Amino acid sequence: MTASSAGPLAGIKVLELGTMYAAPTAGRMLRDFGADVVKVEDPKTGDYARHWIPQKEGLSLGFCRLNAGKRSVGIDLRSAEGRDLVLRLAARVDVVLESFRPGRLEEWGLGYEELSKDHPGLVMARVSGFGQTGPNRLLPGFGTVAETVSGFAHVNGWPDSPPTSPPFGFADSIAGLSAAMGVAMSLYKRERTGQGECVDVALYEPLMFIIGDIFLKYTSLGEIQNRIGNSTGSASPRGIYEASDGRFLSIAASNQTIARRLFAAMGMPEVIEDPRYATNAARLQNNDEVQSMVKNWVRSMPRADVLATLEKFEVVSAPVNDAADVVADPHFQERTLVEITGDDMMKNVLMPGPVMHMNGYEGPSYDGVPAIGEHTKEVLSSRLGLSAEDFSSLAAAGVVSRSQG
Structure with missing residues (x-):
């Protein structure tokens, strides 16, 4: 279940500790270009994104989009044995992605300082609501919070409407893309210096960059931009x-x-x-x-x-396209939309593919959506040399999933 060997990140091993949206988006971006992404999930409940709606026959479509083609390992991070397994796995990968509240991994002995002590080339991308530094670092934050504190919701909408957040994971997606870019830059640095890097992404910062002109307007002219509908306030018309047919x-x-x-x-x-x-x-x-x-x-x-x-x-x-318009468009059919393969339940289900195209790389295949901990035994035996007896003991204690692998 690995991406095409032609991918520019072929051979890069990623350990994804992130849940829900932003960090898994970064993992999807890296897998799209060849990385082998192993996703660590709670052995019982899995990533909470598995419970998102809409669902098809009990499978969350949003989870599918972000996690198809990854390998799932079920490990209980609340247990000392589980944290030890993650510590050992991290020593054998190039990249760790995480999205816990700042300080949590340090409490578990899994912070960057600990993970990189004997692995100086390790790259870690940390995505959190307000970042790893600053007065608000410990505040919880999801995408909706980022969309409001950044100033985006204030300028989004019409003058006579309330501040409006988008009906999709806008801030999370941009943060995930930014984290993936940070990982790519850090891997390039490692090629030159041998030294890894810790990438710190706050959910609100990439979004704040995008709407950044409103801060220049205020600090230079003293003007606060308010909601102006479909206009930008900088160009007309x-x-x-x-149109006459209502479209x-x-x-x-x-x-x-x-x-x-x-x-x-x-x-x-x-x-x-x-x-x-x-x-x-x-x-x-x-x-x-x-x-x-x-x-x-x-x-x-x-x-x-x-x-x-x-x-x-x-x-x-x-x-102005709706989903049906996009799916019917030959341009998007040829260039953008891809099918999740290897899973009969997802047959003919389309989703957007990689966010960019590269000469010489046809792109990945999305060969199925992993069940919770489906690859636990496979990964732990191949990467850590765990014996069947050790695995059975850990599974019996609830530390790892009784996987299909």
């Missing part, structure tokens, strides 16, 4: 518009050339010569009038006709 599309005339093309597509090329609309700054000052013109034009015909006209004039635009 831009937004999501409804929506986006238009991004975010530079002068595209704005000129848009007005020409609308049959109003003279608008760009009007001092009120001649520049982006002028259009922003008169954004309500600009948006009204665009809305009325889009509303005058079906979405397909609007998009065809905009394409003809090379205006940046696209339909």
Whole structure:
């Protein structure tokens, strides 16, 4: 159950101690490009993400997306014997991913200082709500908290709506991607110096980076950005518009050339010569009038006709897709969507594949979703040389899963 040997991370061994979203996202990113990811779970309950909905025949679809193709080892970290097994496993891997509250691994004797003492090349990525340092480091934090404390929820939505968090794991996903990037950089450093690294990712920080202009605006101009709907507040016209058939599309005339093309597509090329609309700054000052013109034009015909006209004039635009639209699109079928293989229950179930493409690497196969502790015996015997008797003893004590391996 390993990824393609052609992957750039082929041969890299990852031990994933993270649960739920962010750290498992990092593990998925690393596995996507060839790493062998062993996921440590509670022997009885497993990763709590296994209980997320929606589910198909008792299998969480969200868990499948983040963990297909990994190997699951059931170890009770609350037991001294279980922690010893993890300590020994960590000595035989390149990367450890974790998402416990700061200080927990140190209490268990599994912090970076302990793990790297005899393994200086070890890379560890730690994802937590507020990071490993700072006054708030010990506060609990999930993605929803990150989306609110970062400032994102405050600027997301319409002026007459309350602050809004997204209906998906936005902060967790970005933090997971960032952790994977930190691991890749640390592995590169190790190639040059032989020295590993401890990567510290706070859930809110990558999200705060993305919305970072609002802090420059406040500290330089004293202005607090509030909710402005589909506008960015920096370019006009831009937004999501409804066509005559009730279907929506986006238009991004975010530079002068595209704005000129848009007005020409609308049959109003003279608008760009009007001092009120001649520049982006002028259009922003008169954004309500600009948006009204665009809305009325889009509303005058079906979405397909609007998009065809905009394409003809090379205006940046696209339909607002739902899941069915995406799955039916030949472009996404060819390039982006992949199938979980090796599991009859997941047959024909599609999910997004790797977040980037590389020449010479076709990408991984997602060969099944592991059951809790499915590979415990396989991993512990191959990596630690655990005998059948030792395994049976640990399993009887509840330290490890009675796996299928």
